[in-house]
Amino acid sequence: MLSKNLIISFVGDMSRFWRRYKKNRGGVVGLLFLAFVVILAIAAPAISTYDPTKTGVGGIFAEPSSTHLLGTDHLGRDIYSRLLVGARVALLVSFLAAGISAVIGSVVGAIGGYFGGIVDHLLSKVTEIFQVIPMFFLALLLLTIFGGSQWIVISTIGVLGWPSIARVTRGEFIREREKEYVQAAFALGASNLDIALFEIFLNVLPPIIISTCFVMSSAMLTEAALSFLGISDPSIPSWGRMIGDARLFLFRDVWWVLLPPALMLCITTIGINLIGDALNRIIR
Amino acid sequence: MLEVRNLKKYYQLKAGIFKKQVGFVHAVDGISFNVKKGETLGLVGESGCGKTTAGLTILRLIEPTAGEVFFEGKDIFKATKKEMRTFRRELQIIFQDPYSSLNPRMTVYDIVSEPLKVHGLARKKNEKTEKVSQLIKKAGLSPHEHMHRYPHEFSGGQRQRIGIARALATNPKLIIADEPVSSIDVSVRAQILNLLQDLKKEFRLTMLFISHDLSVVKHVCNRVAVMYVGKIVEIAKTKDLYNNPQHPYSEVLLSAIPVPNPKIRRKRILLRGEVPTPVNPPLGCRFHPRCSYAEPACEKVEPKLINIGGPDEHLVACHLRK
Ligand SMILES: Nc1ncnc2c1ncn2[C@@H]1O[C@H](COP(=O)(O)OP(=O)(O)O)[C@@H](O)[C@H]1O
Ligand SMILES: [Mg+2]
Numbered sequence: 257m258l259s260k261n262l263i264i265s266f267v268g269d270m271s272r273f274w275r276r277y278k279k280n281r282g283g284v285v286g287l288l289f290l291a292f293v294v295i296l297a298i299a300a301p302a303i304s305t306y307d308p309t310k311t312g313v314g315g316i317f318a319e320p321s322s323t324h325l326l327g328t329d330h331l332g333r334d335i336y337s338r339l340l341v342g343a344r345v346a347l348l349v350s351f352l353a354a355g356i357s358a359v360i361g362s363v364v365g366a367i368g369g370y371f372g373g374i375v376d377h378l379l380s381k382v383t384e385i386f387q388v389i390p391m392f393f394l395a396l397l398l399l400t401i402f403g404g405s406q407w408i409v410i411s412t413i414g415v416l417g418w419p420s421i422a423r424v425t426r427g428e429f430i431r432e433r434e435k436e437y438v439q440a441a442f443a444l445g446a447s448n449l450d451i452a453l454f455e456i457f458l459n460v461l462p463p464i465i466i467s468t469c470f471v472m473s474s475a476m477l478t479e480a481a482l483s484f485l486g487i488s489d490p491s492i493p494s495w496g497r498m499i500g501d502a503r504l505f506l507f508r509d510v511w512w513v514l515l516p517p518a519l520m521l522c523i524t525t526i527g528i529n530l531i532g533d534a535l536n537r538i539i540r
Numbered sequence: 541m542l543e544v545r546n547l548k549k550y551y552q553l554k555a556g557i558f559k560k561q562v563g564f565v566h567a568v569d570g571i572s573f574n575v576k577k578g579e580t581l582g583l584v585g586e587s588g589c590g591k592t593t594a595g596l597t598i599l600r601l602i603e604p605t606a607g608e609v610f611f612e613g614k615d616i617f618k619a620t621k622k623e624m625r626t627f628r629r630e631l632q633i634i635f636q637d638p639y640s641s642l643n644p645r646m647t648v649y650d651i652v653s654e655p656l657k658v659h660g661l662a663r664k665k666n667e668k669t670e671k672v673s674q675l676i677k678k679a680g681l682s683p684h685e686h687m688h689r690y691p692h693e694f695s696g697g698q699r700q701r702i703g704i705a706r707a708l709a710t711n712p713k714l715i716i717a718d719e720p721v722s723s724i725d726v727s728v729r730a731q732i733l734n735l736l737q738d739l740k741k742e743f744r745l746t747m748l749f750i751s752h753d754l755s756v757v758k759h760v761c762n763r764v765a766v767m768y769v770g771k772i773v774e775i776a777k778t779k780d781l782y783n784n785p786q787h788p789y790s791e792v793l794l795s796a797i798p799v800p801n802p803k804i805r806r807k808r809i810l811l812r813g814e815v816p817t818p819v820n821p822p823l824g825c826r827f828h829p830r831c832s833y834a835e836p837a838c839e840k841v842e843p844k845l846i847n848i849g850g851p852d853e854h855l856v857a858c859h860l861r862k
Contacts, residue, residue, distance in 0.1 A: 265647075265688055436640040439601055440703075444655045444710070445628030458645035 276538050283534025289527030293520065297343035306334035308341040308493045317510050327512040329498070330505055338493040339516050345494045346524060349410050349479045354472035356414025358421055361471075362457075362464050365425025370433060370452050380426070387419040395478065396487060404488040413475045424467040428460035462539045469532030473525040480521055495521045541746050542575040542598070542714055547607035549590075549597045553819060566818045567593040569770035570607070572845070575714070580740065580747040582757040582778070584793070585767030586815060591750045592636065594767075595716045598748075599631055600624070611714070629659050632707040636719040636750075638699035642691040648702055649687045652676060655709040671709075678742075679705035680735055697728035701735070708739065714746040722753065733760060755797045758782060766790045769826045770818050772845060775855040786848065786856040788831045825859065833860055 277283055296303075305325070306313045314328040321327070325336040368379035398412050432438065433456065441451045480496030482488050488497065495517035502514035550564040568590040575581045583591050596602045598609050600616055609616045616627055635641035642651055652672045655661070662668035673683035679701040691699055700720060707715055720736065721729040737760065740747060751757050757764055758778060765775040766787065774787040785791045795809045813830045816822050822829055828838040837859050845857040 265690070436635055436637060437643040439596070440633075440635060440641045440706075441643075441654070442601055443599060443628065443633045444706070445625055445658050446654065447658075450658065455643055455646075459643070 273538070277534060280534040280537055282530045283537075286527045286530025286534065289523045290531060293343050293524045293527065294347065296340055297347050300340035300344055304334075304337040304340045306337045308334065308337040309491060317505075317508065317513070320512050326516050327510075329501060329513050335498070335512060335516060338498060339495075339520060341493045342495045342498060342517060343520065343524075345406075345492055346476050346479065346521070349406070349413070349494075350472045350476035352410045353413035353417060353475040353479070354468050356411060357417035357471050357475070358464065358468045360415065361418035361421025361467075362425045364418065365422035365427075366429050366452055366457070368422070369426035369429025370448070370456070372430070372433075376426070379422075383419045383422045383426075386416070391416045392478065392481065395482065396485070399482065399487045404482070406489055406492060409479060409482060409488050413478050417471045417475055417478075421464060421467050421471060424463050425460060428463050429456060432456045432459050462535070466532050466535045466539070469528055469535070473528040473532075476521070476525055476528075541577040541612060542748070543608075543610040544574065544594075544598060545572050545608045545610075546570050547572070547594065547597060547609065548605040549593050549602065550605045551593075563819055566770050566821055568597060569818075569821070571767070571770075571772045573765050573772060573775055575746055575748055577746055578744065579762040580749050580760055582761035582764040583748060583750045583767060584752065584754055584757055584764060587752050588815065588818070589767045590770045590818065591752070591767060592718055595633065595718050595748065595750055599633055599716065600627075601633075625659070629655075629710040630713045632710065632712040632715045634700070634703050634707050634715060634717040634720045637723050638696055638703050639691075639723075641703060642699060644691055647688050647690055648676065648681070648705075651691075651702060652705045652709055655706060659710055661710065675705040675709055676702075678708065678739065680731075681705070695728075696724035697732060700724055700732055704732075704735065704739070708743060711743065712745070714748070716748045716750065718750045719752065720749075721756065722751065729756075736760070754793055758797075766793065769816055769821050771826055771857070773827065773857050775845070775853070776849065777852060777854070780849065780852065780854055786854065786861050787827075787858050788833055788860075789827050825857075835859060 310333065312332040313334050314324045314332050316328065316330055316332050318324050318328040318332070324334050326339065327335050329335055329338075364379050364383065368376040368383075395412050395416055399408060402408050402412075429452075438451060438455060441455050446455070479488070479494065480499065483494040483496030484500035484503075486497070486500060488494060490497070498517035499514060499521070502510070502517075505513060547568055548570050549568040550566055552561050553563040553565050554560065555562045571594060573581065583594065585591055593602070597604045598616070604617060607617075611627060611631065614623065619627060646654075649669075649672055652675050653662075653668050656668055656671060662671050672687065676683045676687060681698060681701050686694075686698075691702065694702065704720075717736065721732050724732065733756065736747075739745070749757065749760055761778050763775065764778050764781050765772050766781070766789065767773070768789050774781065774785070774790045776786070781790060782794060785794050792809045792811055811830050812832075816826065816829065822839075823842075824840045825831070825834070825838040825843050828834040831838065841859070843857040843859050845855045846861075847853055847855050848861050849855075
């Protein structure tokens with residue numbers, strides 16, 4: 257009976273939230289874009305027609321046809337199949353990298369904002385430093401040193417992407433820290449960890465999620481850019497790598513090599529950004 | 541049971557873009573009083589005179605500037621971390637604002653069970669649920685209906701009941717109630733006050749009852765301390781204070797209470813001047829610029845709180861009462 261009440265109240269909250277969300281046209285479009293890509297990624301094994309990494313499954317630069325829906329590339333690989341697996345790569349890399357950024361950023365921001373004083377001062381300086389160094393070149397450097405395996409790409413992008421999340425979290429913690437419910441928790445004897453984790457964090461979660469959305473879309477672009485430059489694992493079909501490969505053959509009239517991955521990248525990042533914007537509007 | 545000695549809290553006053561410190565707010569400036577076991581002591585005074593600051597400082601929720609507070613003989617300001625945990629269990633506070641003092645993202649169950657969790661008072665889940673239901677019921681809400689709702693779904697009076705249930709969860713010995721009814725609807729104030737009275741009896745509580753409204757204090761308190769700009773000017777039994785106020789400021793406050801019986805006409809005393817700021821409080825007696833009996837001594841020498849009531853203790857800080 258009690259858990260039933262809890263579920264009812266949760267469902268109520270969600271339906272109220274959805275009523276507001278669906279009024280935001282950009283947000284709905286973003287959700288459709290992202291849903292499209294997510295469905296492709298999930299269904300990839302079922303709907304792809306060839307092994308995406310196998311060369312010579314068709315002729316070189318075969319035009320789109322019924323056998324190769326989006327044609328083939330310079331090694332005769334099936335672009336449609338590569339595109340589907342590319343969706344998996346893009347989502348996985350950006351999601352995990354953004355997750356790493358969110359954990360680091362919210363811990364750093366929470367500690368600084370909660371304790372203030374010298375701790376905050378130091379952490380803010382560190383955050384600033386991370387923000388002014390040119391991330392992309394640092395990532396290039398790191399990946400050249402450590403090699404471009406997918407896990408290293410993910411961790412590098414994740415470790416470099418946290419400052420914006422830390423800034424948002426810090427600001428929110430400073431604001432919440434002053435509220436009376438925090439004083440009430442102190443009066444009960446709650447510890448700093450209890451208060452930061454179980455009282456304040458619940459209240460600052462929405463802005464953290466929103467800034468993580470934006471970090472995720474930029475992580476996706478970073479991954480694409482790294483692959484474009486040929487830094488990441490060549491055996492993994494990534495949209496960035498597909499665009500990078502296509503670049504070399506632009507003098508030939510092979511639009512199907514370039515356009516599909518570029519379009520997918522746009523749709524996905526724009527979709528995530530639109531969702532972030534919509535959520536932002538709703539909580540303000 | 542609770543003894544406050546020469547308690548001071550000065551807030552730093554900062555101004556300008558560089559946040560330079562430009563002075564102090566003398567919010568609480570050397571107050572002393574005690575609360576006896578089982579009684580309710582009222583702390584009254586106009587808004588801004590330092591009542592909330594006094595309450596929060598006593599509980600060490602904000603750091604004191606000077607002074608001592610003893611609870612059952614032990615100094616709260618010198619307590620170790622472990623001793624502080626005990627104090628946190630035995631002393632509780634009910635906040636003035638039932639909107640900002642409840643976490644908007646926690647359900648009633650989360651809010652009321654938090655003190656149980658923090659102090660390990662109910663280990664098992666069903667034990668905790670049972671205890672929370674009891675507390676909610678005692679505070680006049682329905683466990684079945686209200687336990688899993690969020691604060692925004694309640695009215696001000698109901699929220700204050702949630703705050704009361706939370707304060708009672710640790711089975712405290714003393715509760716500081718900071719204007720518990722001043723920010724809720726007039727129509728439900730009496731209910732909340734009655735609830736507090738009942739619970740006080742049932743839980744054998746001692747209470748420090750903060751209020752700016754003398755008509756409320758009259759029904760709730762055994763003794764009353766009157767505060768003016770960071771200082772206590774008079775402490776007496778409620779009856780003595782209402783029938784025979786000794787400080788000119790108490791007299792003014794009492795004259796402002798509306799009288800229910802229109803046949804009895806009380807002369808309402810109007811104050812001249814304004815409440816002085818606690819940044820630069822007046823020298824001597826802080827009330828002298830507005831006092832109609834002020835003498836030259838009042839401008840220079842600060843009056844001490846002395847007993848003029850014999851065994852019944854009627855303390856007053858005024859040069860005119862000796
Ligand atoms: N955090 C603070 N910083 C600076 N000044 C404060 C702060 N809190 C309260 N004050 C000032 O201290 C004085 C006493 O405030 P308060 O204790 O809230 O009075 P009361 O509860 O009697 O209305 C007021 O002048 C108020 O402006
Ligand atoms: Mg107050």
